[in-house]
Amino acid sequence: MSKKKETIIVMSAHSDDFVIGAGGTIAEYVKEGKKVISIVFSYGEKSHPWLKEKVVQKFRAEETKNAAKALGCEVIIYDLKEGKFYEEYQEKKTEIAFLELLNNEKPTKIFTHSNEDPHPDHRIVHKITLELYKKLKQKPELYIYSIWNPVSFKTRHPKLYVNITGSYKEKIKSLNAFPSQRYNAIYPLFILILFRAIKDGYRMKGAKFGESFYRIK
Template sequence: MTILIFAAHPDDEVLGVGGTILKFKNNGEKVISIITSYGEFSHPWMKEKYTKDLRRKECLNVKKFLGVDETIFLGILEGKFNSELKKKEQKLLNIIKKEKIKKIFSHSPSDPHPDHNACYNFIHNVIKKNDLDVEFLCFDIWNPLIIKKRHMPKVYYDISKYMHKKNEAVNMYESQKHAMILMGLKPLMWIKAFLNGLKINKRFAEGFLKIK
């Protein structure tokens, strides 16, 4: 089985699905990640090219650490997702068909970040429009709990064996370390993993909204 992770920025893939990626790879599954933007505006005091190169390098190091088979960068500028993602529909369809993708993980409809929300809308529309036979699971980066579509089923993956390695992977994004601390993303990651673990009587878990 081949799994696709569709994330807005470098680090979203590991914050949202890092433990589950490790679990899938341990089970011998193929994992492909698509990173929509380099996040070049995350360091406004630096030149965009330097930030882009830095974040790309970090992402590829994390790819190797997690065992991700392939990482594809779309190179869309932050804030341009709604207009530019539409141009990538055929590219995405080609990947899904060629790789026989069976599961797609992307951002939650509850996520307040506009780029994250644009990714959800894009994937959801492509799946619906093309009647794709895939499971669509959504993760939250910013919210401690799923807010929208709470009536929909949830899927939990036990990541107890992988939580500390996931944390190591997050730490490999050194350029984002201070931002993660200031915005509380690291503590939130641990809290969510603990709360999700309680749902399935495990120490740590990642939880996903099952859209399809």
């Protein structure tokens, strides 16, 4: 029997969060031969209120799959309604599905949103991840990434820097897989993403671009 691949899970409230927060790191881990699964909580159907939800879901699902493909990771999309994650998570018994997946995959690392992120959906994903963590049979390392929160966290948790110089290209390619988001989310974020990548790269000798995380468990 061949040895099981090391698995890493990335929790993502909306379809583009895993790319913005950890895209370069995902691509790096995939290149190292690891299996990365991104779990997307919502299609983000509220992003285009003038279109029918089903239409938005269809093209957001396409985009998300293309974005994951650019990074080389797998993606699982759940259909929780934005702004109602926690209620829906409990109603739809998503926890059972999540626990089954996590206990089967036995990830060595889980990445999730920061509890300091101003977006309420992002904070709910953080809360849900911590609740799941408590119930896991095998405890992985648990890291947080940032989307909208300020660059420095008010925390003393140890920091993980990942050199993404060799994967920055894939991260940008993956972001470009979201044409429907380009004008309302990605463009204002591009500058921030570039700034963070250079700043985190600067912290590591010889790295042009980096991504950083805090280890909370």
